Amino acid sequence: MINDSPDRYGSVTRFFHWLVAVLVIQQFFKFADRIDEGKHWLGDTFGPYHVSIGAVIMLLAIFRLLWSIKQKNQRPAIESPYPKLAKAVHGIMYFCLIAMPPLGALYIHGHGYPVKVFGQVLIAKPAEKVQWAHDIGELHSILAFVLVFLVIGHITVALYHHFIRKDNTLRRMI
Ligand code: HEM
Ligand code: HEM
Known part of the structure; x- marks a missing residue:
């Protein structure tokens, strides 16, 4: 099933979740x-x-995120004594994934290098270092620490649900 249902995440949500998870984990090697x-x-x-x-x-x-908003009324309910905390963690993880790339680009620009994506120059090399871009870009590293901390917590909680509470939380995302 493409769409989420109250007892299982649909194929699109699961595909996005695991693809992003693998890509994010390899970004951490930085x-x-x-x-x-x-x-x-x-x-x-x-x-x-x-x-x-x-x-x-x-x-x-x-x-x-857009897909998840579209699934709002049909996706599984969060099985947690702290659903607001779980939602906040998911929200902050999304925020990091969307905010970190532009901040990384500012960091590179600030250092005086061109920003290239798949070999294409997105932002040209500046004539000299750009202090304000470098300063804002430093938030990239701070968010990297926030994200890795939340991801470790997220994985721990998922495994706790599966092996200790023995509920459906992990199974419905697989
Ligand atoms: C959501 C996607 C991304 C994730 C999860 C991520 C994660 C990370 C991590 C974990 C570090 C190491 C931080 C540290 O050691 O303090 C890092 C450093 C860095 N990232 Fe990213 N990154 C992402 C996207 C990007 C993008 C798109 C760019 C550039 C446009 C970028 C540019 C950089 C740079 C320049 C550094 C080195 C910063 C420094 O030395 O302080 N990143 N990133
Ligand atoms: C490494 C990067 C990861 C990120 C950024 C991430 C992010 C998210 C987000 C934002 C959600 C909310 C649902 C959604 O919008 O799709 C979610 C749900 C979930 N994630 Fe992850 N995840 C990661 C890795 C993992 C891993 C490795 C596991 C398993 C060990 C896992 C297990 C789950 C489960 C079970 C749910 C459903 C939670 C529920 O229904 O209450 N995630 N994840």
């Missing part, structure tokens, strides 16, 4: 740039795709 002065193999392997994949994640997150 943290490896903090090791060995940026020479860690994880950062070297995934780093070159960081900007282009980040742009794809932003588009997927926007489509996914």
Whole structure:
């Protein structure tokens, strides 16, 4: 079934969820740039795709958010003693996925480099460093920490529902 129903997420929601999850987890390898002065193999392997994949994640997150709004009245109810907390965490994760790419672009622009997505120049190289863009762009790293913290919490809660509460929460997203 394409659409969500009260007892299961539909194929479109599940496809978006797992595709974005895999792409986001590989974006986290960028943290490896903090090791060995940026020479860690994880950062070297995934780093070159960081900007282009980040742009794809932003588009997927926007489509996914619009789709999720369309499914509002038919999707499964959150099975939690704290449904408002769960909703807030989902909302902040969406916010990070949509806000981080433009902030990353500002960071690169601020440093005086061109912003390229799949080899195409989206923002040309500025004549010199742009301090305000760099300063705002630093929020990218802060949101990266917020997101990784929430994703770890999100995965822990999903596994808790599955293995300890033994309810349907994880199964209906698979
Ligand atoms: C939602 C998609 C994205 C996620 C989840 C993400 C995640 C991350 C993470 C985890 C880091 C390491 C942060 C740190 O070590 O402090 C990082 C750094 C960085 N990201 Fe992204 N990123 C995304 C999209 C983008 C995009 C689209 C761009 C550029 C247009 C970008 C540019 C950068 C830059 C330049 C850094 C290095 C920043 C620094 O050294 O402080 N990111 N990102
Ligand atoms: C790594 C990046 C991930 C992100 C950004 C993410 C984000 C989200 C968001 C925003 C939702 C709300 C529903 C929606 O709008 O589609 C959701 C639901 C859900 N996610 Fe994730 N997720 C991630 C990874 C995972 C992983 C690895 C698991 C499993 C271990 C998981 C399990 C679930 C489950 C079970 C739900 C349904 C919750 C419910 O019905 O109450 N997610 N996720």
